[in-house]
Amino acid sequence: MAIIDIKNLTKHYGKFTALSNLSLEIEEGEIFGFIGPNGAGKTTTIRILSTLLEPTAGEAFIDGISVRKKPYEIKKILGYMPDDFGVYDGMRLREYLDFFGAAYKIPTKKRASIIDDVLQLTDLTTKADEFVSAFSRGMKQRSCLAKTLIHDPKVMLLDEPASGLDPRARIEMKELLKTLSEMGKTILISSHILSELGDMCDTIGIIEHGELLASGKVSDIMEKVREVQEIRLDVLDGADAAETVLNSANGILDIERDGNQFRLQSNLSRDGIADLHTALVREGVKIVFLHEDQGSLEDVFLSVTKGGF
């Protein structure tokens, strides 16, 4: 059963349509990457799921609970980390977490150990007695994540958690999210950093102009969206012979040559690639490598969407 179930979600801001009949299902324990250009409707979807925004039409359920009808129940199982958030002046990290712990009605006896746990998980134990407002951007992000984890939510909605972070902080954030996934949490994450989402997410959804263009496993979407495959060939010797073979081979649509390196556009099957390899060897071509270029999430994104970032 899908833990997040969105059905025909629509949101209008006056005449502007932010979401149009969006339907989506996310399975329990998945890391779901929600990608799309600015203004595509990612944050609107996340805010509706987190009960902070009223949809114009449609319905969404988290763990079978309606976000429209039972927002209080939703808050118990949901952790939300906004894109843009502030911190309270004059509060130390432990006090900050204690306040949110109390606000989530966690008993005092349990609260201290829970705070220790989330501090350890987010690698902020040494910062517990420091003022949150004096933290760097990366540490503030981690503090907010710690706050989001304080009531042990089943589902986490993270809106651009890695934005504005330096490369090291991004890697740390990625590792942290992987750990959370291993703990069984379902994570919906929106991000612009597609390469990182590609590594991290089990499934993705691509949204543009409020409409879901594609969703599913990254590899499945790639297969669907790619009309031709790209093959790279690097030879040590016999480049001319190789070119002759390639020109005569079936299924090769385009050839670009740069010295001993070739870039091929083809619609060959895997067997076809193997046959091509055999033909090249037979003609005495010394091959350094021949492989299919898998492409990246950026390529998929650009193929699926019409606009860009």
Add this chain to the structure above:
Amino acid sequence: MRLGVAPSFLVVRMPSLAMVQRELLSSLRSVKAILILMAFILMTVFVVWSLWPAEYNDLNMAGYRSKEMVAYLSLAVFCGCALFVPAYSASAMVLERERSTYDFLRMSLISSAGVVMAKLFNAVGMFIIMIVAMTPVICSAFFLIGVDYTVFIKVGVVVLSLIFSCASIGLACSSIFRKSIFAVVASYIGMILLMAGPVMLSFVFATVLMGFQLARSTSSVIEAVAEYTSPFAALTYAVDMGRTGSIGPFITCILFQLVVTVGCLLLTWRNVYKPPKPPKITLEKPIDDVKVLRERKVGFPFYILDPLKRKKAIADGRNPMMVREIRWGLYNRATTLVRVFYVSFVVYFIAGGVVSMDASTFSTLREWFAMQTVLTVLAAPALIANTLTKEYELGNLDMLRMTLLKPKDIIFGKFAAGFASMIPMLAASFLSCLPMLLLGVKNYEAMLIGFGNLFVCTVMSISIGLFASMLTRQTTTAILISYVIGLILFCSGPLIVEYYYYEIGQVYRYEQIESILFSPITVMFEVVGGGFGRANIDYGLWFVSSGIVSAISLALVLISTHIFLRYKMQDR
């Protein structure tokens, strides 16, 4: 020159003109500007409508009516400017800082003086345009006889000088403070000091002289100082309301405001040219060692509420919002609160000392309590009007809404914290009556009513501030709204009741009783041995009045909770 698109050669020569264009035009397009304009025009239309001679017999008094009309219209514009200009101008620089555009401004080719002048013209221009928009209503007085154009010129000079001085005070505060709430509050304090500062100083000075038997009364000194410095005195001269004095004090008064304006602008320029240092980041760790904490408590500066003492976890069953606001909101501002206590205590103490010299009647005690009540009523809304707007401004509201706290927890938590923030002023009031008791003032009943009234007014003011905070997302606007609502709630009761009896042409013996029931400020004057020749305190009347005011306060808190539940928990 067209306002919207200034000639490019002018913009190139004067880059600050681009700022004026952008800000003034966007300000005039805002809903806030339309609301202020509506408020101004409604105010003036109401004055003309209520004073316009309706009966044939009234035409015999047309001259008097036209003068009266001009006087009230001028007063309305004067009060409107005093109410709106400080808050509007105080947000000028602070908003740039809060939106992180201040550095862009400083990095542009606009000079510091250009920035200051552009901001000044934005603040001033807005209100001048509004006054021009009201001119047709004001000039309706010309249809009646008795007013000549010189009155309008003099009133114009007074209002313009007030707008410039209030705007420059607001700008100076805006350049000093980093948070809009402090800038706005300081701006209002500056405006009050401009209006009455020299008078207050002269009062203290005259009182000291009287103490040494060097003067017989304070009134002559106060009147003289007011005549030469107070913008209000200049207005009464301009509209010729029973003042036949020379033009000398009028000009002196205008010059005094000019000096204040120039001084404040120079201060603003200095702060823009060389901004104040950013606040230090505290890196001190909390102290767990009991011995060290004890040493800090008994040694200078005697930490009664040690900011470094480790705070305990929020206990089960306690309202986390209230605890947060008090522990990290108020206690973190403990130094400010202690200063507020000291200043309030000194002011109340001196005033109490003066009262004690003439403690035989109720009247002096009434004035002492009235002063405290007015100060409280001015301070309380400003302290709590940012209660929700700051959550918006800090970006914490989403996280707060996602917790399991219910709207009533948030609202009542904030209300309780707001009341706690007024404790220093209330404590100063209680403690400052001790010297009066020692000096032999034994009017315990009057004191009981006075403190009770102070309490009721404090609760009412906090409710108003809380309610205002629900109506907007900007602290500056919230403070402004809270003062407007305060003005309506505290003053409209008597005005409406008196106007009603005036209209129906009846003289009702107890009309004042009805009016004060809705006005906690005037209740002190009438209940404590005041009007109608009563010798004793009318407890029944006071209880009814307090009950009504408390009910209004409760209603405001409940409405605030409803607004939060209906409109703030979920965006639409």
